[in-house]
Amino acid sequence: SQKIEQNSEALNIQEGKTATLTCNYTNYSPAYLQWYRQDPGRGPVFLLLIRENEKEKRKERLKVTFDTTLKQSLFHITASQPADSATYLCAARDNTGKLIFGQGTTLQVKP
Amino acid sequence: NAGVTQTPKFQVLKTGQSMTLQCAQDMNHNSMYWYRQDPGMGLRLIYYSASEGTTDKGEVPNGYNVSRLNKREFSLRLESAAPSQTSVYFCASGPQGSPSGANVLTFGAGSRLTVL
Numbered sequence: 001s002q003k004i005e006q007n008s009e010a011l012n013i014q015e016g017k018t019a020t021l022t023c024n025y026t027n028y029s030p031a032y033l034q035w036y037r038q039d040p041g042r043g044p045v046f047l048l049l050i051r052e053n054e055k056e057k058r059k060e061r062l063k064v065t066f067d068t069t070l071k072q073s074l075f076h077i078t079a080s081q082p083a084d085s086a087t088y089l090c091a092a093r094d095n096t097g098k099l100i101f102g103q104g105t106t107l108q109v110k111p
Numbered sequence: 112n113a114g115v116t117q118t119p120k121f122q123v124l125k126t127g128q129s130m131t132l133q134c135a136q137d138m139n140h141n142s143m144y145w146y147r148q149d150p151g152m153g154l155r156l157i158y159y160s161a162s163e164g165t166t167d168k169g170e171v172p173n174g175y176n177v178s179r180l181n182k183r184e185f186s187l188r189l190e191s192a193a194p195s196q197t198s199v200y201f202c203a204s205g206p207q208g209s210p211s212g213a214n215v216l217t218f219g220a221g222s223r224l225t226v227l
Contacts, residue, residue: 008151044201
């Protein structure tokens with residue numbers, strides 16, 4: 001079955017460092033990958049989208065890459081801040097059009 | 112502009128009781144979704160509606176029914192609640208109804224349901 005997988009272990013980093021989160025997909029080739037941020041007790045909020053023909057996408061301190069050979073997307077936050085602490089979700093549409101999500105990776109940025 | 116509004120925010124049910132979660136969006140989106148989120152499981156799709164008048168099962172539809180009442184509203188019904196349905200439920204909407212395209216979703220704030 002088509003799957004989106006993220007590292008379920010929490011990522012702890014020091015303020016100012018770059019956080020890198022991984023998203024892997026299996027058994028299909030999505031045309032787009034999306035990244036969302038979710039804060040405790042709230043719904044996910046869309047951050048970035050990258051198309052399969054784009055290697056990299058940037059938005060302020062955020063950068064997303066899409067490697068169709070490795071079937072992987074990396075999500076980077078540069079100069080991380082405690083306010084970046086949240087759970088980050090990767091998502092993609094499956095072959096029927098449904099948007100499926102990975103389990104999410106929780107990022108904790110320590111001051 | 113409210114976006115996606117879900118009600119209720121919290122609900123406690125006894126096993127066997129029924130209830131309906133309501134969702135409304137004001138963005139003129141075509142597609143609407145119901146997900147549940149459990150610890151360690153991420154977001155799992157229960158049902159979705161690609162456009163007004165259509166509904167389809169997602170990954171975990173058993174024990175649930177949905178109604179796309181009109182373009183704005185998409186409700187989720189639990190006919191006979193079970194403890195396994197204790198979860199946080201999220202409604203979402205997206206502009207696209209067709210399977211192609213990115214369809215970025217806007218989520219509601221969530222409804223926390225506990226079934227005793």
